[in-house]
Amino acid sequence: MAEGAGLFPPGWLRAAGGEPADDLELAVLLVNSYDELADPPDRLATLDWYAAVLRAVGHPEHANALGPGDLGLLRALRGGLHAAFTAATPEAAALALNPLLLTAAAVPVLVPGPDGRARLSVAPAAVGLPALAARLPTALAAHIARYGLTRLGSCAAHPCACVYVDRTRAGHRRYCCDLCNDRAAAAAYRNRHQSIGKKRAGADRRLPGQAAAQHPVPGSATTT
Numbered sequence: 001m002a003e004g005a006g007l008f009p010p011g012w013l014r015a016a017g018g019e020p021a022d023d024l025e026l027a028v029l030l031v032n033s034y035d036e037l038a039d040p041p042d043r044l045a046t047l048d049w050y051a052a053v054l055r056a057v058g059h060p061e062h063a064n065a066l067g068p069g070d071l072g073l074l075r076a077l078r079g080g081l082h083a084a085f086t087a088a089t090p091e092a093a094a095l096a097l098n099p100l101l102l103t104a105a106a107v108p109v110l111v112p113g114p115d116g117r118a119r120l121s122v123a124p125a126a127v128g129l130p131a132l133a134a135r136l137p138t139a140l141a142a143h144i145a146r147y148g149l150t151r152l153g154s155c156a157a158h159p160c161a162c163v164y165v166d167r168t169r170a171g172h173r174r175y176c177c178d179l180c181n182d183r184a185a186a187a188a189y190r191n192r193h194q195s196i197g198k199k200r201a202g203a204d205r206r207l208p209g210q211a212a213a214q215h216p217v218p219g220s221a222t223t224t
Contacts, residue, residue: 020058065128
């Protein structure tokens with residue numbers, strides 16, 4: 001799987017060794033079709049960007065099945081998924097996801113595999129919007145049920161607000177990708193140095209002969 005083929009930053013997906021993106025990753029990509037750092041920010045004004053992304057991450061069957069009439073429903077799906085990614089409570093996540101699950105009739109069914117084992121799958125024979133509408137909310141709901149909300153987040157590097165799934169061992173992820181991590185680190189570095197520069201400028205403006213403020217020296221006399 002090509003990492004986005006220039007369509008999105010490395011880091012939005014986990015390294016999967018060439019495997020197609022899973023349904024949770026497709027949910028991340030759909031929500032992040034609105035990206036404040038893109039030009040224009042809303043890449044879901046047409047189907048072009050998301051269809052290209054689907055092909056790039058190993059799902060041409062979904063891309064080929066999407067039609068112009070699917071755009072409004074795909075945007076509504078994006079809104080519901082975004083509300084779940086950014087939900088502060090399980091109740092808010094349920095309010096966002098349950099209507100999507102019910103509308104799509106996202107019923108899990110047993111699918112026999114070639115190894116003789118069966119697995120649960122939602123809409124296994126569907127492609128395009130019916131598949132995305134059923135599988136993406138299911139994947140996100142399953143993740144929340146297993147890990148809670150702390151493993152989901154939106155980027156802390158303002159103005160970016162792209163969402164991510166925190167798969168790190170420590171669970172301390174704050175940025176959607178390394179690019180935003182580096183951008184936030186550079187901004188913090190500039191802010192520190194601007195603060196230091198202001199302090200130095202203030203020191204230079206002291207009146208001649210005025211002593212710099214110091215912490216009291218232990219044992220020294222205090223004048224009243």
